[in-house]
Structure formats: C-alpha cells, structure tokens
Amino acid sequence: MKRNIWVVAHHQITEIKPVTFELLDMANRLAEQIDANVNTLLLGTSVASLSSQLIGLCDHVYIFEDPLLEEYHYETYQQIFIKMAEKYRPDILLVSSILRGTDCFPRLAAHFNAHYVAGCLDLSYDPSTKLLTYHKAVYEGRAILEGTFKLDRMAVIMTRPHVFTPSKEKRHKETKVSILEISLSPIEFLTRRVSSIKTVHISLGEALVVVAGGRGMQGAGGFKLLWELARRLHGAVGATKAAVDAGWCEHRFQIGQTGSLISPEIYIACGISGSIHHLAGIQGAKTVIAINEDPNAPIFKRSDYGIVGNVFEVIPELIQEIDSL
Amino acid sequence: MKIIVCVKQVPDVEVEFLFKPEYPGIDVDAMPMIVNPGDEVAIEGALRLKSIYPETEVILLSLGPSSARETLEYGLSMGADEAFLVLDSSYTFGQPFRTAHILSKAIREIGFDIILFGYRAVDDRLHFVGPAVAEFLGLPHITGVTFIKVFKGINKCEAHQEVPKGINIVECPYPAVFTVKRGLFIPRYPSMADRLAAKEKGVKILPLENYWDENDANQYPAHASMRFSVPETMETERKVTWSTTKEIAEILSKYKARTLDTRTFLDQGTGEEL
Numbered sequence: 001m002k003r004n005i006w007v008v009a010h011h012q013i014t015e016i017k018p019v020t021f022e023l024l025d026m027a028n029r030l031a032e033q034i035d036a037n038v039n040t041l042l043l044g045t046s047v048a049s050l051s052s053q054l055i056g057l058c059d060h061v062y063i064f065e066d067p068l069l070e071e072y073h074y075e076t077y078q079q080i081f082i083k084m085a086e087k088y089r090p091d092i093l094l095v096s097s098i099l100r101g102t103d104c105f106p107r108l109a110a111h112f113n114a115h116y117v118a119g120c121l122d123l124s125y126d127p128s129t130k131l132l133t134y135h136k137a138v139y140e141g142r143a144i145l146e147g148t149f150k151l152d153r154m155a156v157i158m159t160r161p162h163v164f165t166p167s168k169e170k171r172h173k174e175t176k177v178s179i180l181e182i183s184l185s186p187i188e189f190l191t192r193r194v195s196s197i198k199t200v201h202i203s204l205g206e207a208l209v210v211v212a213g214g215r216g217m218q219g220a221g222g223f224k225l226l227w228e229l230a231r232r233l234h235g236a237v238g239a240t241k242a243a244v245d246a247g248w249c250e251h252r253f254q255i256g257q258t259g260s261l262i263s264p265e266i267y268i269a270c271g272i273s274g275s276i277h278h279l280a281g282i283q284g285a286k287t288v289i290a291i292n293e294d295p296n297a298p299i300f301k302r303s304d305y306g307i308v309g310n311v312f313e314v315i316p317e318l319i320q321e322i323d324s325l
Numbered sequence: 326m327k328i329i330v331c332v333k334q335v336p337d338v339e340v341e342f343l344f345k346p347e348y349p350g351i352d353v354d355a356m357p358m359i360v361n362p363g364d365e366v367a368i369e370g371a372l373r374l375k376s377i378y379p380e381t382e383v384i385l386l387s388l389g390p391s392s393a394r395e396t397l398e399y400g401l402s403m404g405a406d407e408a409f410l411v412l413d414s415s416y417t418f419g420q421p422f423r424t425a426h427i428l429s430k431a432i433r434e435i436g437f438d439i440i441l442f443g444y445r446a447v448d449d450r451l452h453f454v455g456p457a458v459a460e461f462l463g464l465p466h467i468t469g470v471t472f473i474k475v476f477k478g479i480n481k482c483e484a485h486q487e488v489p490k491g492i493n494i495v496e497c498p499y500p501a502v503f504t505v506k507r508g509l510f511i512p513r514y515p516s517m518a519d520r521l522a523a524k525e526k527g528v529k530i531l532p533l534e535n536y537w538d539e540n541d542a543n544q545y546p547a548h549a550s551m552r553f554s555v556p557e558t559m560e561t562e563r564k565v566t567w568s569t570t571k572e573i574a575e576i577l578s579k580y581k582a583r584t585l586d587t588r589t590f591l592d593q594g595t596g597e598e599l
C-alpha cells in the first residue's frame with residue numbers, strides 16, 4: 001500500500017513561502033524511496049487560490065479554510081491536525097520549524113504517540129531495512145545525531161528552515177486539489193491572546209540575511225547601525241553572547257551554542273571574533289561575510305568574504321554603497 | 326499555590342566536550358554535569374512568583390540517575406522548597422515519551438497549580454516533554470514565556486510569550502503548563518551557605534516502578550539506532566576573499582530581491598529554531 005507524506009504549506013497573503021518548496025523537495029525525494037503519495041495541506045482563512053502555485057509539485061493539495069484561522073491559536077491547529085490525522089492517516093507530517101512549530105506539533109505527537117523529530121537537517125529512507133534516517137544537531141550544536149526508526153506509526157517531523165533546496169521542479173503530471181474533509185467542533189479556548197507587542201519585522205529563523213554584532217560594536221548605539229543595515233537587506237539582527245551579556249541586545253537575538261542555531265543565506269559578522277561557541281550557531285550559513293579590525297581574528301578563517309577595518313567606518317560606507325545601487 | 330518545576334541534569338558542553346560516536350554521543354561518566362540552563366531559568370521564574378505569593382511552594386522534580394541529586398540540590402539552594410527525584414539508574418538520552426509519561430504520573434501524585442519547564446534541553450534540543458506533559462495531563466500550555474503573572478482570586482495566569490517578531494500576551498486559567506525562556510528571569514546565584522543548607526533540606530527519592538512499567542514502553546515510539554558525529558563545518562575552514570565595501574554591497578544586492586519576499590510574512594506563532 002502506498003504511504004502518505006503530508007507537507008504543511010507556509011504562505012503569506014498571496015504567495016506560497018519558499019520554505020514550502022524546500023519541504024516539498026524533501027518530500028518528493030523521500031516519496032521515491034518510500035513509494036508514497038505527497039500531499040500538501042493549505043490552511044488559512046482564504047487560501048484556495050494559492051493551490052495553483054503547487055500544481056506539479058505534489059500528488060494532492062488539500063485545502064482547509066476557516067475564519068478561526070484568522071488568528072494563530074494552537075488549540076485550533078491541534079484540532080485540525082488531530083482530525084486530519086485520524087481521517088487521512090499520514091505516515092509522515094513534514095513542517096518547517098519557522099511556523100507555529102514548538103507550540104502545536106510536540107503536543108500533536110504526544111497525542112498520537114507519534115515519532116517526533118525537531119530541528120531535522122535531512123531525511124532519507126532505506127527500502128531494504130525499512131528505516132527512516134534523520135540528522136539533527138544535539139549538545140548545543142557540538143554533535144550531530146543520526147537517528148533511525150521504523151515507520152510503524154505516524155512521524156511528526158519539524159525541519160530547520162533553509163537547509164533544503166527550495167525546488168520548484170514539476171515532478172507530478174497531475175495534482176488533484178480537494179477540500180480537506182473534516183469539520184471543526186466549536187472550541188472553548190483555554191488560552192487567549194490578549195495583546196501583542198511587535199518588535200521586529202523578520203525573525204532570526206526565517207531571515208535570509210542576518211547581520212550580527214559582537215563586542216566590537218561597543219554599545220547599544222553600535223547595534224543601531226546593525227539594525228540600519230539589516231533593514232536595508234530585509235534581514236534580521238543577531239548578537240554574540242558578549243554583546244547580549246553587556247545588555248546591548250536582548251537575549252533572544254543571541255546566536256551560538258547557548259542561543260539560536262541559524263542557517264541564513266548570508267551571515268554578516270560585525271566586530272565578532274569568531275569563538276567556537278558562537279560559530280556553533282552559524283554552521284548552516286551559506287555565505288559568511290566578516291568585518292573586523294583585526295586581520296588575525298579567527299572569524300576570517302570561517303568567512304567567505306572579509307573586510308579588515310573599523311565597523312564604525314565600514315558599516316556606514318556599506319550602507320551608502322547599498323543605497324547608491 | 327503549588328508550582329512544580331521539572332529539571333534535568335545535562336552535560337556541561339560549554340566546559341568541555343568529550344565526544345564519542347556511540348550512544349549517547351559523549352563520554353557521560355567523564356563529563357561535568359549541570360542543571361539544564363533553561364531549567365534554571367524556570368526555577369527562577371517560580372521563585373519570582375513565590376516572592377509575590379509567599380505561601381507558594383516551589384517543588385522541583387527530576388527523572389535521572391543518582392547524580393541528578395546534585396542538580397536538585399542546586400535548585401534547592403536557589404530557594405526551592407522541596408525536591409523529588411524519580412531515581413532511574415538507566416536513564417538515557419532520547420526517550421522523551423518515557424520521560425513525559427513518568428513525570429506526568431509523578432506530577433499528578435505530588436499535586437500542582439502550575440507546572441514549569443525550561444524551554445529546551447542542551448542535549449536533545451527537542452522542546453517536547455513540556456507540551457507532552459500538558460497533553461498527558463489534559464492541561465492548557467503556553468510555550469516560550471519570559472514572564473508569568475498569576476491572578477489568584479480569579480484563577481487566571483497571564484504570560485508573555487516570545488514569538489519570532491515580538492511578544493504576545495496570552496492568558497489562560499490554571500492549572501497550566503509553561504515552558505520558560507530566559508528574558509526577565511535571570512537565574513540567581515546561590516551563596517555557599519545556601520548550598521550547604523540545601524544539602525540539609527535533602528532530595529526525596531521516588532521509586533521508578535511507581536511510575537513506569539516496562540510494558541508502558543510498547544505504546545511509545547522508539548529509535549532503531551542512534552549514532553553521533555561532529556559537524557563537518559566545525560572542522561572545515563573557509564577561504565576568505567578580502568573585499569571592498571563596494572564588492573560586498575554588490576553581493577548583497579543580489580539577495581535583495583529574494584529577501585524581499587520574507588518581509589511581509591505574517592506569523593503570530595511561535596516559530597523557533599531547534
């Protein structure tokens with residue numbers, strides 16, 4: 001019997017997000033090894049028109065629209081995924097950790113006693129042993145775990161963003177589009193969002209460009225420069241532990257072993273020496289650019305591009321160059 | 326009010342990292358062990374609530390080998406009132422369902438109003454056990470919170486939940502489960518006198534067999550194998566090209582078009598890299 005891989009689509013107002021194509025690429029490669037159908041789940045208040053962007057990329061698109069999805073609420077998602085799983089029996093549910101991840105999916109896995117992987121870096125299946133293999137960072141990024149398990153029950157797998165290639169190769173001759181046939185029961189919400197404080201436009205995890213600062217930025221004022229640069233690149237700002245401990249930046253922006261592990265396309269290290277603790281957080285970065293006044297700073301050994309100079313001269317100049325392009 | 330904080334003993338990978346490719350990936354016996362830093366933050370959160378409601382009992386709970394006693398003693402020295410260790414000499418990395426099962430049963434026995442977990446453990450980086458305990462006990466949960474307020478008269482909690490682009494203020498009735506992140510809660514350092522007093526207070530041992538029967542394992546997922554390696558990029562160096570700001574600006578401008586599409590991403594969920 002054919003297995004079923006389900007991908008949860010990520011979208012913004014009118015567009016399927018690139019991370020969905022990463023997940024689909026992964027799912028399609030896995031489907032060849034497992035002999036599985038690839039299904040995409042599109043959830044939202046009005047998402048049906050987005051399905052056209054998924055034609056050729058999977059076997060089946062399932063759409064679920066409900067006004068309740070106007071606002072993110074784990075209890076809504078919990079119910080949708082439970083009902084979906086009971087009816088459609090997915091073998092693998094693939095979701096990117098940048099979306100609504102840590103709230104809803106661990107609890108979903110616990111509900112079904114399902115396999116649960118978080119921070120997945122890749123997936124493969126060996127038909128001879130019937131084992132699924134994944135890799136993920138453990139011990140704060142100091143080691144990589146290669147885990148294998150049998151697909152004897154559902155597997156809920158959350159992947160790190162930007163680690164797969166967002167491919168739009170049309171591998172499916174036909175893609176069916178249907179409505180997900182479940183009905184929500186009225187939910188008596190226990191948790192309720194009262195208000196929000198928005199502090200940044202792009203999160204560290206989803207940003208393709210991250211501009212990070214270290215002790216070399218010399219103060220919260222220095223970090224303003226980084227926000228300026230990041231804004232122009234539609235990127236996010238990160239920091240070393242030294243900068244966070246000094247109070248120049250909030251802890252949630254810390255990158256490294258005791259902070260976030262990120263995988264942006266471009267990482268710009270400003271006034272950062274490149275300690276092993278910090279580097280553990282940026283292993284996934286595709287291109288590393290460093291600005292440091294010390295040509296012997298270890299960060300340059302891990303950089304693709306380097307500028308030797310004072311950040312307070314180089315960054316304003318860089319901003320000017322970008323503005324003039 | 327009874328607050329249970331679940332804590333875990335983990336290897337101190339900052340001090341040194343004694344890697345081995347076989348399970349569990351490190352030389353456990355030779356590694357220094359500490360309280361999981363995230364759990365220390367959760368203990369601090371509980372103690373802050375106690376400072377507002379002095380009649381609050383802060384109770385620590387851990388599952389682990391006898392060395393985990395030190396972890397709990399450390400928590401007691403921070404100011405917790407009581408500590409329980411479900412003693413499991415064969416406690417191993419990578420069995421989160423088993424952990425959640427055992428903790429849920431022990432929590433039910435101890436009694437609770439609020440249950441706190443650290444956001445994630447340094448070893449498995451899963452963020453699973455907190456939400457799983459909430460599921461097993463049928464309680465609401467709020468993840469990734471940096472601040473908790475309790476309104477005792479009306480049986481309500483309000484928490485600041487960190488989301489990728491800011492903070493949501495979320496309320497729920499209690500009993501409830503929270504996973505706590507470092508934000509406002511900076512763990513206090515116990516004094517030497519506190520540490521000695523904690524030894525005095527002592528850790529109460531709970532027998533594993535009250536909470537786990539080997540047959541329980543059948544209902545939960547299991548790994549077929551686990552192997553470990555050191556990430557490649559930690560060893561490989563990159564070749565730096567010395568550049569001018571103009572060259573860098575040109576490289577960056579190529580990405581501008583692509584980065585644009587992340588700009589309006591509407592996301593109120595808790596997205597977090599694990």
Ligand SMILES: Cc1cc2nc3c(=O)[nH]c(=O)nc-3n(C[C@H](O)[C@H](O)[C@H](O)COP(=O)(O)OP(=O)(O)OC[C@H]3O[C@@H](n4cnc5c(N)ncnc54)[C@H](O)[C@@H]3O)c2cc1C
Binds near residue numbers: 216239242270
């Ligand atoms: C338990 C533990 C956990 C840790 N976890 C983390 C972690 O998660 N993340 C993390 O980042 N660190 C972590 N560290 C800290 C880490 O070891 C380093 O201390 C830290 O990363 C150094 O930060 P830095 O590069 O900003 O500062 P420094 O090492 O002080 O480097 C500053 C750099 O700025 C340059 N500089 C100074 N002024 C200028 C200027 N005007 N223009 C240009 N360049 C300039 C200097 O040449 C220098 O290279 C941890 C450490 C420990 C012990």
